[in-house]
Structures are given as structure tokens and as C-alpha cells.
Amino acid sequence: MLMLKDPSLLRTQAYINGAWVDAAATFTVDNPATGEVIATVADVGVAGTRAAIDAAHAAQPGWAAWTGKERAAVARRFYDLIVANADDLAAILTAEMGKPLPEAKGEILYGASFIEWFAEEAKRIYGDVIPGHQRDKRILVLKQPVGVVGSITPWNFPNAMIARKLAPALAVGCTFVARPSELTPLSALALAALAARAGVPAGVFNVVPSYDAAAVGAELCANPKVAKITFTGSTRVGKILMRQCADTVKKLSLELGGNAPFVVFDDADLDAAADGALIAKFRNAGQTCICANRIYVQAGVYDAFAKKLRERLATLRLGNGTEPGVTTGPLISEAAVAKVERHLRDAVEKGAAVVAGGRRSNLGRTFFEPTLLTEVTQDMLVAREETFGPLAPLVRFATEEEAVAMCNASEFGLAGYVYSRDLARVWRVAERIETGMVGINTGLISTEVAPFGGVKQSGLGREGSKYGCDDYLETKYLCLGGIA
Numbered sequence: 001m002l003m004l005k006d007p008s009l010l011r012t013q014a015y016i017n018g019a020w021v022d023a024a025a026t027f028t029v030d031n032p033a034t035g036e037v038i039a040t041v042a043d044v045g046v047a048g049t050r051a052a053i054d055a056a057h058a059a060q061p062g063w064a065a066w067t068g069k070e071r072a073a074v075a076r077r078f079y080d081l082i083v084a085n086a087d088d089l090a091a092i093l094t095a096e097m098g099k100p101l102p103e104a105k106g107e108i109l110y111g112a113s114f115i116e117w118f119a120e121e122a123k124r125i126y127g128d129v130i131p132g133h134q135r136d137k138r139i140l141v142l143k144q145p146v147g148v149v150g151s152i153t154p155w156n157f158p159n160a161m162i163a164r165k166l167a168p169a170l171a172v173g174c175t176f177v178a179r180p181s182e183l184t185p186l187s188a189l190a191l192a193a194l195a196a197r198a199g200v201p202a203g204v205f206n207v208v209p210s211y212d213a214a215a216v217g218a219e220l221c222a223n224p225k226v227a228k229i230t231f232t233g234s235t236r237v238g239k240i241l242m243r244q245c246a247d248t249v250k251k252l253s254l255e256l257g258g259n260a261p262f263v264v265f266d267d268a269d270l271d272a273a274a275d276g277a278l279i280a281k282f283r284n285a286g287q288t289c290i291c292a293n294r295i296y297v298q299a300g301v302y303d304a305f306a307k308k309l310r311e312r313l314a315t316l317r318l319g320n321g322t323e324p325g326v327t328t329g330p331l332i333s334e335a336a337v338a339k340v341e342r343h344l345r346d347a348v349e350k351g352a353a354v355v356a357g358g359r360r361s362n363l364g365r366t367f368f369e370p371t372l373l374t375e376v377t378q379d380m381l382v383a384r385e386e387t388f389g390p391l392a393p394l395v396r397f398a399t400e401e402e403a404v405a406m407c408n409a410s411e412f413g414l415a416g417y418v419y420s421r422d423l424a425r426v427w428r429v430a431e432r433i434e435t436g437m438v439g440i441n442t443g444l445i446s447t448e449v450a451p452f453g454g455v456k457q458s459g460l461g462r463e464g465s466k467y468g469c470d471d472y473l474e475t476k477y478l479c480l481g482g483i484a
């Protein structure tokens with residue numbers, strides 16, 4: 001049973017047009033650590049999603065008519081309420097997703113940082129005045145909200161992935177229909193409760209929990225009242241949404257799959273690199289889009305680095321995320337465990353060696369021991385596919401050229417990491433690696449102040465930073481003639 005300071009944050013109805021709405025259909029939300037049902041949630045399906053879109057469409061002109069300062073004030077109250085209720089939001093998040101409470105609290109504050117950042121940006125949505133091309137012409141450029149935004153988000157960061165999208169939308173005057181993952185809807189519903197308390201007007205922020213992701217996604221993509229789709233999730237689903245948006249030429253922001261290379265050169269600080277690899281690989285039990293998926297180590301330091309990383313794996317404690325001292329929670333499902341096992345089996349069959357972990361834990365069906373593999377080669381599944389679990393594969397390389405070529409031998413390009421104390425080498429590799437983001441001598445790069453996003457099949461657009469409003473704005477050009 002979830003013990004909350006404010007039990008009213010545990011919401012199981014949809015939030016549409018400022019009202020909590022039941023539905024005839026429901027679905028259950030399970031605790032991935034224990035398998036117990038923690039909530040039964042209204043499933044509003046396509047009909048409820050359509051109603052939410054209608055509400056968002058009706059509310060949008062009014063919301064856009066508020067000044068940036070007025071929207072900023074509401075967003076600031078929203079931020080303050082999230083921070084004030086962070087412990088409850090973290091408890092809800094851990095219950096439905098499994099990550100350890102300290103990590104869940106960190107996610108809540110990370111998500112809140114986007115609400116804070118874009119509350120500030122709301123006052124600075126500037127246009128332009130451009131010198132006329134003819135004597136009687138005056139040219140203006142306006143930045144206007146795109147309109148209704150449909151949002152589809154994953155289970156691994158059930159608070160922050162919504163906040164990272166909702167924040168710029170609210171700031172510029174868009175309205176928002178959020179369809180959270182069926183695995184983790186409670187975090188989104190708790191955010192809706194706090195948004196209402198903050199004074200976000202009815203219809204501006206709607207949450208439509210639903211089990212049938214494909215049907216609701218198709219409605220969001222096809223409905224002409226929706227101007228933009230913002231999606232975070234797998235590349236597979238991102239491609240489906242792209243296709244479905246074509247008929248109405250919707251704007252798209254896509255934060256998709258990753259396969260991050262993590263490169264350790266022989267001149268690196270090996271302790272710093274091992275610390276960085278531990279966080280970049282095992283944060284959220286390896287279930288983040290920017291997790292180090294392939295760890296490339298230059299031959300001269302390969303054994304020393306493997307030893308240091310193995311020592312650090314021994315400090316990880318697997319367990320239920322509510323228990324003090326637990327660093328690594330369960331995976332989201334048995335299917336996720338099966339994917340880790342498939343990558344492990346393939347690697348071992350092709351010659352890799354298990355030097356730590358390598359098996360399910362007796363803690364439960366979704367627990368897998370943090371695992372370290374050596375003698376991994378580029379042809380193994382673990383180097384080509386996103387594992388999304390606590391499996392660290394070490395690949396040996398000889399030269400910088402070889403390392404960069406192996407990094408770029410992927411259709412993904414979200415994040416990459418480079419450890420070296422040679423400034424020239426760091427610049428060469430950071431400029432040549434085909435990713436949207438590069439961590440240099442650090443394994444933790446996520447922040448609201450920087451543009452988050454990928455290249456190649458890892459996505460379109462950027463979230464956060466001074467660039468983060470761009471994807472929620474249209475640029476309108478006014479040409480004033482006859483000014484003699």
C-alpha cells in the first residue's frame with residue numbers, strides 16, 4: 001500500500017478539461033518489483049482522447065492570450081508544488097516503475113527543473129523587426145504557439161519525460177494532451193493534480209490514460225485539431241508515429257532509442273572513467289536512453305579498466321527501490337529481463353566472458369544482477385542493439401580511428417561518452433562522433449539548461465535549453481506595405 005503524505009496525489013481517473021473522469025474500461029498498474037497491483041486506472045481510450053483534444057483545442061486561444069508573464073507565474077507555482085510534493089511523487093514513481101527512491105526523487109527534481117526553466121523562458125518569446133526590402137515596407141516576425149500538442153511518453157522516466165515536453169508547451173501558450181505509458185500512468189496523473197492546484201486552466205493540460213497505445217496514438221496523429229506530436233520512446237514506435245502524422249503534416253518532436261558508445265582512451269583517468277561508466281551504464285538499472293550501451297577501451301588500459309569497473313559493480317546493491325541503500329531496482333518487466341539474457345547468451349556464445357553478475361537474481365522475476373562482460377566484439381547483439389538493462393560490455397580497440405569507426409557503426413546517434421586527458425583528441429572525437437550529445441570525462445549529462453536530443457534514428461528536435469521552445473512555436477512573417 002502506497003503511504004503518501006497527500007493521498008490525493010494518487011489519481012486513477014483521467015484528467016480531461018479540468019475534471020477527473022471515470023471510464024467504463026480500466027487497466028491495472030503493477031509494481032515491477034513485487035508484481036502486486038497498485039492501482040486500477042480509468043481507460044478512456046479513443047473517445048476520451050478525442051474529448052481531451054476537443055477540450056485542448058477550445059482552451060488554446062484563451063491560454064495563448066495570457067501574457068508570457070502570466071503563464072510564467074502559473075508555471076512557477078506548478079514548479080513550487082512539484083518540489084513541495086517531491087517525496088510523494090517519488091513514492092508513486094518508484095511504486096509504478098521500480099527505480100530506487102533516491103533516483104526517483106532525482107527524477108522528480110529533474111522534471112521540475114524543466115518547468116522552472118521554461119517558466120522563465122515564457123517571458124522571452126521574442127520576434128523580430130527586419131529592415132524592409134522596399135522603402136514603403138516594414139517587416140515583422142512573430143513567434144506563435146503551434147496549438148494543441150499530443151504527447152506520448154515511455155515508462156522509464158514517467159515524470160521527467162512528460163515535464164520535459166509539457167514545460168515548453170505551457171510556456172509558449174500551447175495546450176497539451178498527454179498519453180503516458182500504460183505501465184506508469186500514475187506519475188502523469190499526479191502531475192495533473194498539481195497543475196490544477198497551480199492554476200493551469202481547464203483544458204490546457206489533459207491526461208488520458210489508456211491501455212491501447214496504438215489506437216490512442218493513431219487518434220492523436222490523425223486528429224486535425226492536434227498540431228504537433230511529441231514522442232519519447234523507441235525508434236520503432238517513432239517511425240509508426242511519423243507515418244501516421246503524414247496525412248495531417250503534423251509537427252514532430254522525437255526522442256527515440258539510443259545505443260551510446262562509451263570510449264576510454266589509454267590516457268584517461270581510469271578511476272574517473274570507471275566511475276563515469278558505472279553511472280552511465282547502471283543508472284535506472286540500465287534503462288535510460290543515454291545509457292552506455294557499448295564500452296570501448298583502448299588495449300593498453302583494457303585489463304586495468306575492467307578491474308576497476310568490476311570493483312565498482314560490487315558496490316551496487318540490487319533490491320526493491322523502497323529499501324534504504326538499494327542502488328539498482330528491478331527491470332520493468334520479465335520481457336526486459338529476457339532481452340538482457342538474449343544479449344548475454346549471444347555474447348557468451350560468440351566468445352565473451354562474464355566477469356561479474358550474469359544471471360537473474362532470486363529477489364524476483366524482474367531482477368537481474370549487474371553484469372560485466374569482457375572480450376566483447378562488435379558483431380555481438382549487445383554492441384548492435386539497445387540492451388536497456390544492467391549489462392556492461394567491454395570492447396577492446398587499438399587506435400582512435402578504429403574507436404570512432406566503431407562508435408559510428410550504428411543507426412542510432414543519441415549520446416556518446418569520451419574519456420581522455422588529451423584535449424586535441426577530445427575535440428577530434430567529440431566532433432566526429434555521430435551523436436546529438438557527448439559526455440566528455442563525465443557519465444552524467446542530463447540537464448535542463450542543455451539541448452537534449454539525437455541524430456540519425458535517435459530522433460528529431462531538442463528538449464530543454466534556450467532551444468527548447470523552438471519546436472512549440474510557429475514563425476509568422478508580417479509584411480506591412482504602403483508606409484510612405
Ligand SMILES: NC(=O)c1ccc[n+]([C@@H]2O[C@H](COP(=O)([O-])OP(=O)(O)OC[C@H]3O[C@@H](n4cnc5c(N)ncnc54)[C@H](O)[C@@H]3O)[C@@H](O)[C@H]2O)c1
Binds near residue numbers: 152156179235238386
Ligand atoms: N530519446 C529519449 O529521450 C528517450 C527517453 C526515454 C526512453 N527512450 C527510448 O524508449 C524506449 C523504451 O521505452 P518504451 O519501452 O516505453 O518505448 P516504446 O516505444 O515501446 O513505448 C513508448 C510509448 O509509446 C507507446 N506506444 C507503443 N506502441 C505505440 C503505437 N503503436 N502508437 C502509439 N504509441 C505507442 C507506449 O505505450 C509508451 O507510452 C527505448 O528505446 C529508449 O531508448 C528514449
Ligand SMILES: O=C[C@H](O)CS(=O)(=O)O
Binds near residue numbers: 156
Ligand atoms: O531515458 C532517457 C532519458 O531522457 C534519460 S535522462 O532522464 O534525460 O537522463
